[in-house]
Amino acid sequence: MARQVKVKVLPDGSVEADFVGFGGTDCLDEAERLAENLARFGLRADPTAVRRKTSAEIAKETGEEEQGRDGVLTRSR
Amino acid sequence: MSVVSSYRTRITLSPRPVGEDGLPDLTWELMRRAVEVTAQELGGTVGDHILDAYGRTFRCEFAVTTPAFPRGVGVRVGPDGEVTFVYDHYDAEGRGYRRAAAEISERITQNYAALAVARALAEMNYSVEMDESQEGGSRAVVVRGSL
Numbered sequence: 001m002a003r004q005v006k007v008k009v010l011p012d013g014s015v016e017a018d019f020v021g022f023g024g025t026d027c028l029d030e031a032e033r034l035a036e037n038l039a040r041f042g043l044r045a046d047p048t049a050v051r052r053k054t055s056a057e058i059a060k061e062t063g064e065e066e067q068g069r070d071g072v073l074t075r076s077r
Numbered sequence: 078m079s080v081v082s083s084y085r086t087r088i089t090l091s092p093r094p095v096g097e098d099g100l101p102d103l104t105w106e107l108m109r110r111a112v113e114v115t116a117q118e119l120g121g122t123v124g125d126h127i128l129d130a131y132g133r134t135f136r137c138e139f140a141v142t143t144p145a146f147p148r149g150v151g152v153r154v155g156p157d158g159e160v161t162f163v164y165d166h167y168d169a170e171g172r173g174y175r176r177a178a179a180e181i182s183e184r185i186t187q188n189y190a191a192l193a194v195a196r197a198l199a200e201m202n203y204s205v206e207m208d209e210s211q212e213g214g215s216r217a218v219v220v221r222g223s224l
Contacts, residue, residue, distance in 0.1 A: 013186040037197035042104030045084035
């Protein structure tokens with residue numbers, strides 16, 4: 001899956017960055033790189049929250065089908 | 078692991094608009110562009126001064142004047158590159174100046190942040206697209222980077 005970064009910039013200038021298609025801790029490394037580069041362009045970015053995506057969000061991104069059974073999410077392969 | 082990260086941001090320009098190499102500083106160029114885009118979006122113009130309620134002129138590095146707020150919002154850059162918005166929203170006649178001035182300064186902040194994100198992602202070799210969306214009645218700028 002191609003790697004993507006989707007950044008939403010809100011009216012107060014705060015940003016929410018969604019890292020798609022990164023495995024392991026790569027997304028954290030990429031988030032750090034992004035913050036370093038933003039500083040070069042005059043935008044200091046201080047993290048206020050980091051949230052792990054739910055399995056449903058990840059499945060939606062990867063296009064994997066989710067099946068609910070007894071309240072447990074499973075992924076088809 | 079996939080994450081969504083949220084950041085509070087603060088704009089700090091380089092102390093001087095021109096680098097030691099004589100070229101325009103990148104952060105000042107981004108601010109100039111953010112001001113131009115804001116003026117364009119709000120039907121205004123870019124200048125170098127604002128007016129107060131008494132018609133007095135105040136110089137600033139950049140200024141945006143719009144039909145909704147003809148006195149204008151100025152951008153001043155301190156010795157450390159700190160950015161301050163200056164305006165006089167005194168409004169005894171209920172013309173909505175407070176809201177109009179806030180909208181201009183918010184737009185400049187938002188456009189600067191979006192431009193900085195786009196440049197940063199491009200620097201990281203992403204292909205970049207920019208778009209707008211509405212988030213609970215407010216405008217959000219969405220910057221997408223693809224590898």
